[in-house]
Amino acid sequence: MxxxxxxxxxxxxxxxxxxxxxxxxxxxxxxxxxxxxxxxxxxxxxxxxxxxxxxxxxxPEVTKAVSEQAGRIIHSSTLYLNRPMVELAERIAQLSGIPDARVFFTTSGTEANDTALLLATTYRRSNTILAMRNSYHGRSFSAVGITGNRGWSPTSLSPLQTLYVHGGVRTRGPYASLSDDEFIAACVEDLTDLLGHTRPPAALIAEPVQGVGGFTSPPDGLYAAFREVLHERGILWIADEVQTGWGRTGDHFWGWQAHDRSGPPDLLTFAKGIGNGMSIGGVVARAEIMNCLDANSISTFGGTQVTMAAGLANLTYLLEHxxxxxxxxxxxxxxxxxxxxxxxxxxxxxxxxxxxxxxxxxxxxxxxxxxxxxxxxxxxxxxxxxxxxxxxxxxxxxxxxxxxxxxxxxxxxxxxxxxxxxxxxxxx
Structure with a gap:
């Protein structure tokens, strides 16, 4: 068979x-x-x-929620008010730590990162993106264009100019022999030098723990140190929490919280675990960033009622247990x-x-x-x-x-x- x-x-x-x-x-x-x-x-x-x-x-809590919602209505698109979508957005906005947060739902982590790139480049009027070496952010044309892992990047063509930064892998590369503090200092110095040779980028996108890259991560505090350099120049920070979110790392609910000296990221992307198998992804951003688009946009399948019901039940179970x-x-x-x-x-x-x-x-x-x-x-x-x-x-x-x-x-x-x-x- x-x-x-x-x-x-x-x-x-x-x-x-x-x-x-x-x-x-x-x-x-x-x-x-x-x-x-x-x-x-x-x-x-x-x-x-x-x-x-x-x-x-x-x-059982998730399968029951899916079954009951499917018996009422499965889908209507974002053109209509959607109670489960609003309820899940309210909970995620509160949990994100981002002030005045807005949430946009997608169907995958790839689409979530794609949306975050659209928002960041539009807000900053720049198509230059900083990304980490050994990173992975999805399989769309733009996400592949910022992926720093050769095994998952089938083309060098991209709508974006991508500059790759040191720091995502602690035990390999030119700074591997340094202490944690020296490692962070060297990576910050490299980032600062890089920014002196290029037009101002829109954002840095980074996985707090690199997923496809083999669950590698920098010392705690690296992205906080990066954030200070970026903030001085108005460059946004996108935390790709597609794999690290919802408490998987144990110590923190979000991976970025291991680097929280300078506060939450400007944008946060999520997917995977929140749906427990249902197709849910999304972006959280400050209202001024989320609302920067000046053209119409909808999501046909992002935030559909049956997936939102699953997400609500799954998140409730996760927190209560x-x-x-x-x-x-x-x-x-x-x-x-x-x-x-x-x-x-x-x-x-x-x-x-x-x-x-x-x-x-x-x-x-x-x-x-x-x-x-x-x-x-x-x-x-x-x-x-x-x-x-x-x-x-x-x-x-x-x-x-x-x-x-x-x-x-x-x-x-x-x-x-x-x-x-x-x-x-x-x-x-």
């Missing part, structure tokens, strides 16, 4: 639409932190549909467990992350040279052991990405760590 579906997939879908595993699987259903494939195999899910199943698979706190507690235990394992596996270069956003970078033993084949072997071995994880990284996809639903239990974390230990030991 699966082989037949794989053949049909290749016959009608693009070659560049990647599939995991030498023998791809069809996931048919899920419950809690587990999913099942078409052959009846059960897996512990440590990737959540690319960080999208944020609370749990088949969460303190899943941010659970991410901090269980994620901390999982990171320490994996670091203990990694110390005995020469092929593991680094275990990094915070909360339930953990990266394991694989390299050829005794070197910093990426080993994508070994990373793929671990992915396969974990699947064979009953665990689904992801891959990423800016150096030939040599990082394993671990991001379970935020309701993960201690027992499930231990089970997943044991499977990962066996998978890592299999590569030596």
């Amino acid at each position: 699966t082989k037949d579906l794989l053949g049909r997939h290749h016959a009608v879908l693009p070659d560049w639409l990647a599939l995991y595993y030498d023998e791809p699987i069809e996931i048919t259903h899920g419950e809690g932190r587990h999913v099942w494939d078409a052959d009846g195999n059960r897996y512990l899910d440590f990737f959540g549909g690319i960080l999208t199943t944020m609370t749990a698979h088949a969460l 303190d899943l941010q706190g659970n991410a901090r507690r269980v994620g901390g235990l999982l990171i320490e467990r994996l670091r203990a394992v990694a110390a005995q596996v020469p092929a593991v270069r680094e275990v990094r992350g915070r909360g339930l956003m953990i990266g394991i970078e694989v390299a050829r033993p005794g070197t910093d040279e990426a080993d994508p084949q070994a990373a793929s072997a671990v992915l396969e071995a974990a699947r064979a052991g009953g665990l689904l994880i992801g891959k990423g990284g800016g150096h030939n996809t040599s990082a394993l990405r671990i991001a379970p639903p935020l309701s993960l239990t201690v027992a499930e974390a231990e089970e997943g760590a044991a499977i990962l230990e066996r998978a890592l030991r299999s590569i030596g």
